[in-house]
C-alpha cells in the first residue's frame with residue numbers, strides 16, 4: 001500500500017511536519033490501521049502545480065492520500081479538494097490528533113472513479 005500526505009501550503013512556512021511524521025512512523029491517529037508494509041511516497045503541500053503533483057502520485061502508485069490536519073483546519077475548500085482527490089485516491093482527511101476538528105470533522109472518501117455500464121439495467 002502506497003500513501004501520500006498533502007498539507008496546507010502556508011503552514012509549510014513554519015512547520016517541519018513533525019506531527020504528521022510522528023503519527024505515521026508510530027502508526028497512530030490517522031495511520032493506526034496501517035501495517036509495516038505501507039510506503040509513504042510523498043509529502044507536499046497543496047499549492048503550486050497541484051494537478052502535476054496529482055499526476056505524479058498516480059504514476060507512483062499512490063492509493064491513499066491523507067489531507068493533513070492543518071489542511072482540514074485552514075484550507076478554505078477542504079471538502080472540495082477532498083472530492084477532487086477522491087477521483088483518483090481513497091482520501092483520509094487528517095493526519096495527527098483527533099478525527100474531530102474544532103471547525104470540522106475529518107472527511108473520509110473512497111475512490112470514486114468507477115466503470116459505469118449504461119447497459120446494466
Ligand code: SF4
Pocket residue numbers: 007008011015016017018019020021068069070071095096
Ligand atoms: S498536520 Fe501538523 S505536522 Fe502536519 S504539516 Fe500540518 S501542522 Fe505540520
